[in-house]
Amino acid sequence: MFKRINAPKNGKVSFTFEGRSIDAAPGDTVASALMLAGETHFRDTPVSQSQRGPFCLMGVCFECLVEIDGVPNRQACMVAVREGMSVRRQKGAIGVEIE
Amino acid sequence: MAMASLQHRTADLLVIGGGIHGCSAALHAAMRGLQVIVFEKDTVARHASGVNAGGVRKLGRHVAEIPLSLHSMSIWRRIADLLDDDCGFQPSPQIKVAETAEELETLRGRVAELNSLGYTHEQILDRQTMRTYLPAVAQHCVGAIASLDDGFAQPYQTTFAFQRKAQQMGVRVLEHTPVERVSRSGEEWKVQAGAQEFTGRFVLNCAGAWGGEIARQIGDHAPVRAYAPMMIVTERLRPFCTAVVGAAGRPLSFKQMPNGTVVIGGGRPGVPEPANNRTHMQMSELRHSAQTAMDIFPVMRGAQIVRSWAGIEGLMPDGIPVIGPAAHAPGAFHAFGFSAHGFQLGPGVGDIMAELIATGSTQAPIKPFSIKRFPQDPTRAQKELS
Amino acid sequence: MNACDLAIIGAGPAGMAAATEAANAGLSVILLDEQPAPGGQIYRGIETVPEERRKLLGPDYGKGLSIAQAFRASNATYIPEATVWNINPDLSIDYSRNGGSSQISTRHLLIATGAVERPTPMPGWTLPGVTTAGALQILLKAHGGVGDDVVLVGSGPLLYLLAQQMIEAGGPPKAIIETIDRSHYLKAARHLPRALSALSYLRKGMAMMRQIRRAGVPHYTGARDIRIEGAQRAEAVCFSAHGRAHRIETTSVALHQGVVPNQQATRLLGCDHVWSESQRCFIPKLDAFFESSVENVFVAGDGAGIAGANSAEIRGRIVALRVAQKLGDDKGTQIRALQKKLSRDEAIRPFLETLYAPSDEVMVPHDDVLVCRCEEVTAGAIREAVDLGAPGPNQIKSFLRSGMGPCQGRMCGLAVSSIIAERRKENPQSIGYYRLRPPLKPLLLSELAQLEREPTRDEPL
Numbered sequence: 003m004f005k006r007i008n009a010p011k012n013g014k015v016s017f018t019f020e021g022r023s024i025d026a027a028p029g030d031t032v033a034s035a036l037m038l039a040g041e042t043h044f045r046d047t048p049v050s051q052s053q054r055g056p057f058c059l060m061g062v063c064f065e066c067l068v069e070i071d072g073v074p075n076r077q078a079c080m081v082a083v084r085e086g087m088s089v090r091r092q093k094g095a096i097g098v099e100i101e
Numbered sequence: 102m103a104m105a106s107l108q109h110r111t112a113d114l115l116v117i118g119g120g121i122h123g124c125s126a127a128l129h130a131a132m133r134g135l136q137v138i139v140f141e142k143d144t145v146a147r148h149a150s151g152v153n154a155g156g157v158r159k160l161g162r163h164v165a166e167i168p169l170s171l172h173s174m175s176i177w178r179r180i181a182d183l184l185d186d187d188c189g190f191q192p193s194p195q196i197k198v199a200e201t202a203e204e205l206e207t208l209r210g211r212v213a214e215l216n217s218l219g220y221t222h223e224q225i226l227d228r229q230t231m232r233t234y235l236p237a238v239a240q241h242c243v244g245a246i247a248s249l250d251d252g253f254a255q256p257y258q259t260t261f262a263f264q265r266k267a268q269q270m271g272v273r274v275l276e277h278t279p280v281e282r283v284s285r286s287g288e289e290w291k292v293q294a295g296a297q298e299f300t301g302r303f304v305l306n307c308a309g310a311w312g313g314e315i316a317r318q319i320g321d322h323a324p325v326r327a328y329a330p331m332m333i334v335t336e337r338l339r340p341f342c343t344a345v346v347g348a349a350g351r352p353l354s355f356k357q358m359p360n361g362t363v364v365i366g367g368g369r370p371g372v373p374e375p376a377n378n379r380t381h382m383q384m385s386e387l388r389h390s391a392q393t394a395m396d397i398f399p400v401m402r403g404a405q406i407v408r409s410w411a412g413i414e415g416l417m418p419d420g421i422p423v424i425g426p427a428a429h430a431p432g433a434f435h436a437f438g439f440s441a442h443g444f445q446l447g448p449g450v451g452d453i454m455a456e457l458i459a460t461g462s463t464q465a466p467i468k469p470f471s472i473k474r475f476p477q478d479p480t481r482a483q484k485e486l487s
Numbered sequence: 488m489n490a491c492d493l494a495i496i497g498a499g500p501a502g503m504a505a506a507t508e509a510a511n512a513g514l515s516v517i518l519l520d521e522q523p524a525p526g527g528q529i530y531r532g533i534e535t536v537p538e539e540r541r542k543l544l545g546p547d548y549g550k551g552l553s554i555a556q557a558f559r560a561s562n563a564t565y566i567p568e569a570t571v572w573n574i575n576p577d578l579s580i581d582y583s584r585n586g587g588s589s590q591i592s593t594r595h596l597l598i599a600t601g602a603v604e605r606p607t608p609m610p611g612w613t614l615p616g617v618t619t620a621g622a623l624q625i626l627l628k629a630h631g632g633v634g635d636d637v638v639l640v641g642s643g644p645l646l647y648l649l650a651q652q653m654i655e656a657g658g659p660p661k662a663i664i665e666t667i668d669r670s671h672y673l674k675a676a677r678h679l680p681r682a683l684s685a686l687s688y689l690r691k692g693m694a695m696m697r698q699i700r701r702a703g704v705p706h707y708t709g710a711r712d713i714r715i716e717g718a719q720r721a722e723a724v725c726f727s728a729h730g731r732a733h734r735i736e737t738t739s740v741a742l743h744q745g746v747v748p749n750q751q752a753t754r755l756l757g758c759d760h761v762w763s764e765s766q767r768c769f770i771p772k773l774d775a776f777f778e779s780s781v782e783n784v785f786v787a788g789d790g791a792g793i794a795g796a797n798s799a800e801i802r803g804r805i806v807a808l809r810v811a812q813k814l815g816d817d818k819g820t821q822i823r824a825l826q827k828k829l830s831r832d833e834a835i836r837p838f839l840e841t842l843y844a845p846s847d848e849v850m851v852p853h854d855d856v857l858v859c860r861c862e863e864v865t866a867g868a869i870r871e872a873v874d875l876g877a878p879g880p881n882q883i884k885s886f887l888r889s890g891m892g893p894c895q896g897r898m899c900g901l902a903v904s905s906i907i908a909e910r911r912k913e914n915p916q917s918i919g920y921y922r923l924r925p926p927l928k929p930l931l932l933s934e935l936a937q938l939e940r941e942p943t944r945d946e947p948l
């Protein structure tokens with residue numbers, strides 16, 4: 003488990019992950035906020051549906067891909083948290099909706 | 102390359118170029134009992150044959166190519182038996198959609214023309230039928246032309262499989278061995294490659310975009326030029342399309358692979374540098390392919406491109422390859438300049454070349470592909486060969 | 488479009504220092520970086536980190552603040568949150584920002600995209616809960632987060648630095664599992680005399696080790712056969728050391744085998760690279776002023792070969808002065824002074840490289856280990872394809888799709904080249920690396936379609 007060494011000072015940012023409400027600190031990325039909230043499973047691979055979570059936190063490994071406000075393929079470690087954003091696990095290959 | 106013994110430097114057939122055409126011809130020649138050496142300046146399938154879009158299509162072929170394409174298709178259908186490798190070959194429809202009524206009219210004309218020539222593999226799909234094949238196609242598309250029993254395959258896997266099978270049949274494949282000089286001495290052909298001289302009764306030019314220089318040394322003239330088709334591949338998407346798709350009014354080749362990735366190409370080329378094996382992408386041109394793909398398949402809007410690439414291919418001014426004997430020199434043959442659609446032809450043309458070389462003739466109608474359709478200079482040919 | 492004198496990709500110490508130096512010399516400079524704020528990985532969050540955290544991260548980290556401030560104060564144009572996805576042969580750069588694509592042109596280009604952690608394929612390394620050591624350092628530096636049962640695995644200075652920082656932060660690692668082979672100590676000792684000229688580094692290293700010992704962190708040496716166990720996430724690390732088998736339960740495993748140059752941009756541009764036997768990675772071929780084999784393309788920072796933050800800064804300044812010189816300013820004296828300083832700073836490297844050379848287990852993993860994480864290709868599958876006759880990484884890629892997933896080969900490239908080299912009994916130099924093509928990062932089809940049309944050579948069919 004990860005914890006913050008100091009309680010965040012200047013306010014908080016709330017968002018949801020798979021519907022669960024998460025409190026983050028300003029300056030958090032989606033990945034850091036989720037890790038600090040105890041989440042490790044961010045996506046399932048398109049190849050074998052196995053579970054993956056953040057690995058490098060610097061935009062290199064693409065393991066932390068999530069869906070943010072309906073947009074898939076976002077690198078959670080590269081996106082700053084925003085109030086009210088809705089984050090979901092990316093499950094396998096990207097689905098396409100036929101109109 | 103290590104020094105080969107004299108015996109190893111002699112063969113019936115010397116093939117220049119380790120693309121699908123060189124490897125296929127080598128295999129088929131070996132199956133007819135010929136001893137074959139293949140020279141490849143880089144590695145097998147390094148160029149067009151290893152990086153193409155993998156389209157195995159009869160649809161939309163130049164009329165002269167149709168018999169060769171049909172013959173090739175019959176080999177594709179049993180490719181796993183031939184090569185002990187399925188080559189990733191997937192039978193699937195090839196469909197070219199019309200975005201306007203006028204385009205559809207033109208397609209109807211094409212079907213009528215083919216029917217009058219006795220070919221029935223292309224047909225018109227009305228809007229509704231098209232949509233059953235392509236549920237994700239854009240609403241504005243009005244209909245299509247289709248060849249329902251075409252397909253696609255994995256280009257590198259296929260060419261690699263031809264190489265391996267050829268090697269099992271005794272063909273020697275020499276990689277990193279550029280042919281520097283081809284010349285005729287008495288009844289034989291000499292090939293200078295990798296600081297050694299090789300001798301054979303026959304020589305076959307399968308040098309793709311580089312085929313012009315080899316042709317010149319054989320004494321022929323062919324205005325082939327290097328051309329670099331560009332491709333895009335996306336991340337894996339859930340399955341939404343099982344056909345290979347083109348468009349009647351603009352350049353497009355579009356397919357979803359069994360693994361979910363979508364391969365898009367068919368647009369304007371990048372910049373080839375055949376002298377140093379490089380190509381440069383022209384993203385400002387490639388963007389049109391991206392736009393066309395999104396227009397025809399709106400579901401692609403949110404898809405991510407993982408990679409783009411280009412390959413070096415030989416392009417003839419009339420868009421069809423050079424296939425057949427050399428203009429004047431005996432024992433020399435050409436199969437190059439496939440003008441961005443020669444992958445499908447690989448298995449069939451290799452078989453035809455082997456027949457032509459081994460028996461001296463073929464039933465296949467290859468006349469339209471003769472190098473003689475370009476102006477030749479017999480005196481220069483004499484000089485080159487003396 | 489007007490071309491600037493110098494475009495820089497990457498706002499770490501090399502990029503910031505080069506931008507500052509070049510702007511102060513009167514050059515027009517544009518710096519592009521993917522992050523929202525300058526600092527790069529080493530000085531991540533340097534402008535915003537609360538003071539107490541900056542202190543506990545140590546003075547080496549704190550140093551970044553003055554570099555960032557000087558950069559901010561300079562006339563260089565800074566474009567943050569810009570993801571560079573293509574560099575054209577004429578050095579124009581395509582990047583996306585806020586969902587749209589733009590292009591800039593430049594006369595000189597500095598690639599200062601730094602290092603990435605050496606991929607460390609081993610059983611279980613894809614399980615959630617397993618990260619790089621660098622990831623946990625970023626979590627601590629930029630976000631003030633620390634784990635309560637972290638097990639550090641591998642070798643290299645960063646591993647101990649992270650341990651020390653975690654101790655300072657009140658979350659010491661549960662254990663350190665070190666993979667250094669015994670023989671490395673002897674070999675490294677040979678480089679000690681030269682390293683002595685960089686005494687401050689040695690002192691710092693020793694102080695770090697003392698602090699770790701004092702904190703009572705269990706420290707296993709000579710570890711091998713490392714395996715991370717867990718059903719859906721990391722549950723334990725298993726290994727053997729000095730003839731005994733160990734199993735340590737944990738929810739967080741941090742791996743490290745040193746860092747290697749980020750080759751994506753230099754490969755895309757077709758710069759020549761050489762295999763460094765001592766650093767066990769590819770390094771772009773550079774002249775004494777860090778210019779690559781492609782004219783007007785420079786590389787500074789760890790991307791030019793691993794040498795750390797101080798060297799990165801010096802290299803960045805040398806590049807800036809060299810560009811100014813190419814544009815007609817005499818900077819010879821200044822450049823020579825910096826080159827001297829650089830050679831002192833780099834004196835420690837041969838010692839560190841030898842001591843912390845990555846373990847063979849990681850360079851050539853067992854057959855069942857996933858090497859390409861994205862496409863889930865194992866080391867065994869790669870060896871099979873090599874045995875069939877596939878000669879190099881590009882054929883392996885065509886054949887198995889390794890390197891064709893979203894990370895575009897970043898996580899498997901080195902391992903794939905090494906595995907092929909080992910199997911074919913050749914040097915990685917002759918095996919080579921993946922051919923890189925745009926986009927440098929995955930790009931939406933719609934972003935490409937919106938690309939502003941640049942006048943190009945017309946190529947009629």
Ligand SMILES: Cc1cc2nc3c(=O)[nH]c(=O)nc-3n(C[C@H](O)[C@H](O)[C@H](O)COP(=O)(O)OP(=O)(O)OC[C@H]3O[C@@H](n4cnc5c(N)ncnc54)[C@H](O)[C@@H]3O)c2cc1C
Binds near residue numbers: 410442
């Ligand atoms: C991006 C792209 C997409 C394509 N898509 C399709 C498609 O979907 N369907 C389709 O049917 N076709 C397609 N094509 C076309 C198809 O790939 C080619 O027509 C076909 O591969 C040509 O095969 P080849 O053997 O003639 O040429 P190549 O594969 O280019 O082989 C020629 C070989 O000769 C070697 N060589 C040249 N000179 C010498 C020398 N002096 N000594 C030794 N070796 C030499 C070269 O190194 C090369 O390997 C595409 C092409 C490209 C580039």
